Amino acid sequence: MARVLVSEKIADGGLDALRAAGHEVDLQLDLSPEDLLTAIKGAHALIIRSATTVTAEVLDAGTDLVVVGRAGIGLDNVDVAHATTRGVMVVNAPQSNILSAAEQTMALLLAQARNIPQAHNALVQGRWERSKWEGVELADKTLAVIGLGRIGKLVAQRAMAFGMRIIAHDPFVAPERARAMNIDLVSMDEVAAQADFLTLHVAKTPETLGLIGTDFLAKAKPSLRVINVSRGGIVDEAALAAAISEGRIAGAALDVFAKEPTTESPLFALPQVVVAPHLGASTREAQDKAGDTIAEQVALALAGEFVPFAVNVAAAEASETVRPYLGVAEQLGALFAGLGDGLPAEVEIEYSGELAGYDTRILTLSVLKGLFGAVSDEPVSYVNAPQLAGEKGVTVKDTSTSSSVDWINLVSISGGGHQIAGTLVGLKAEPRLVQIDGHTLDVPPSAHLLIVNNDDRPGVIGRVGTILGDAQLNIADMDVGRSAGQGGALMVIATTGPVPTTVAEELRAADGITSVSVIGR
Incomplete structure (x- = not known):
């Protein structure tokens, strides 16, 4: 797990929560600026209050830093702009005091x-x-x-x-x-x-x-x-x-x-x-809340999850309508990355239905987090995902439309000749893939997906099932989608394990199959 450097005293409850999550809590109080430059090396997170100054030099020295957490509201002592440039998330505890x-x-x-x-x-x-x-x-x-x-x-x-x-x-x-x-x-x-x-x-x-x-x-x-x-x-x-x-x-x-x-x-x-000597937050209750809150935010950042109090993430405080779609947006981004042979030069993200009336910038960040997380060996966060897009030459556009014919809300990603869309359905708000490359379907997103384009004629589905069965691959979910005005069909198959390259090649060689994409190999 991660090493969390704590340079100032915070409530024990917050530190205990980080330890319980499996992180190493490195408590080094009252560090001089010079000592901080040494201590920050190898730390994945830094927790401070008001006495520690996090300069550009400190951020550059912390090459493994994922997040800086300030147990309080003000951030005068953190170079937030440089942290953003470095892809380091900065979080605080704005409601604690x-x-x-x-x-x-x-x-x-x-x-x-x-x-x-x-x-x-x-x-x-x-x-x-x-x-x-x-x-x-x-x-x-x-x-x-x-x-x-x-x-x-x-x-x-x-x-x-x-x-x-x-x-x-x-x-x-x-x-x-x-x-x-x-x-x-x-x-x-x-x-x-x-x-x-x-x-x-x-x-x-x-x-x-x-x-x-x-x-x-x-x-x-x-x-x-x-x-x-x-x-x-x-x-x-x-x-x-x-x-x-x-x-x-x-x-x-x-x-x-x-x-x-x-x-x-x-x-x-x-x-x-x-x-008075700056006593506004100096109550036992405020200090306990600040420690608990910042520990929670740091843990979320280290896990790569949505962090409500990230100050250098656009629209960090997502609305109650938008927030449930964060997961499906990230899943769609990861799946979209597997549709083609590489990243397209332009990615367009469209939000349809009720979502169009809300600030959806955090959903765009979620899509990018999933997209680049699927193709990068480096950790991808809400902060550094836009930077990765720039570094890789990917232009990102997002649009909104209030009309959505078949779904209350829809998140759609397109680019490079491919398209994928998803939504949430039912009282439990379960994620569903509902479109791939113009074909309508209904299947839960999965870590292991097989997308098969085939001729729309009898026997092809059975042929695919036989090949997967012979390879001892179990089918968890499956749906077949048609596209109006086209002679082809599309199968989306969720398998319980990764699909080996040899099986994918056998499928591509089978009669009636035009293409096979393997996601989550």
């Missing part, structure tokens, strides 16, 4: 509103300063939530329980969706004009860097209090400190900083500011 981060946001919001840390420090130092630390109520105040994703929605729900009015800014959320949550979507200028409290729940990108800076703070209400439990750098700390010092806004509470770890900031000297 959402509840903890939302609760930390509320804790800081309340601490800022009621000056709890300041009053605590004064009292334990022997000063009873009851009048000095007068606060404000949350009820009837306006909270602006910047980023209405998973964490932002949890914060909004909790703030509503305090009687707050919620507005939000998120260009990726439809106004109708926000209204359904009793939230008004507004511009950043309107946030500045209306907000008494502001919480941030956005990723650190070139667009969000310095989002709360001099320009925004100049427009803000004097009552504004800024809470940041997302990423350092989204708030311009110097501009924020100046606005608070000059009385232009009321205060702030920060859990994250542009440079971490840090013990120096102009904000630390201001009594209107509450700070």
Whole structure:
């Protein structure tokens, strides 16, 4: 099995799950950058948290790497672009700390509103300063939530329980969706004009860097209090400190900083500011969930299976309609590879029926994974399959059509003079091959398939059965397909074992048989 290098402490449950799957867990904590370059050699997976930096140099040194897993949400410390170039999957645990981060946001919001840390420090130092630390109520105040994703929605729900009015800014959320949550979507200028409290729940990108800076703070209400439990750098700390010092806004509470770890900031000297050392995910529950989740994702990646939280795979979070077709799409790709003598210069993948209304990019990746996995000795993943297509000069096109005459959904692959299509049938959603080279049929995909083109006349099927029987090959499934307007027929036979070359040659030489393809030899 695989060697999994773990460079930072994660929950024991996740490590135990990897060991139970048969993997070697190599726990080497607190590695220096130089030591990591040595330790990564021969590792198939690397699990980190926030302290380990996975640079291009590290990725290049890890020539056997299949996956890098970050036990948390942020990926600032992973060169994702270079990992993708190298064909290394990068996964995280995006849902592990959402509840903890939302609760930390509320804790800081309340601490800022009621000056709890300041009053605590004064009292334990022997000063009873009851009048000095007068606060404000949350009820009837306006909270602006910047980023209405998973964490932002949890914060909004909790703030509503305090009687707050919620507005939000998120260009990726439809106004109708926000209204359904009793939230008004507004511009950043309107946030500045209306907000008494502001919480941030956005990723650190070139667009969000310095989002709360001099320009925004100049427009803000004097009552504004800024809470940041997302990423350092989204708030311009110097501009924020100046606005608070000059009385232009009321205060702030920060859990994250542009440079971490840090013990120096102009904000630390201001009594209107509450700070914490990046504790958003620091709960026992969040750490357990992160460890369990990342172990599960790494195990899936090592097994070559669909990984829901892969960040460098297009459309990684497949819809419930699309996901059941991942397996049959990969099977079709593998079978298509066996139809011809080599890979075609162009492969066209068509999605028909209900699938046409969904994002099917992950299905295309599944087809390519099956296609190149059948012809390559190297491991093929959702990440490196498109690269293999480019390296082998295969152009891939995918199309969608809402019409599908005989099936609710259909996945079809064509190219190089061959075509294959499949779907799922019945309550158990069982995979079926339903078309090969224009012939209609109905047979389950199999690891060992024999595809026989023959004259459509009596005696040919019996002749094929006799040859297979004499070779002690048992037939697991079989179907015969006709093509309208053609004089030929097609047999698809699933055998319980591989078909030897000698048997295939005997079939090709038999009367009435025009061609034989063996898949899964």
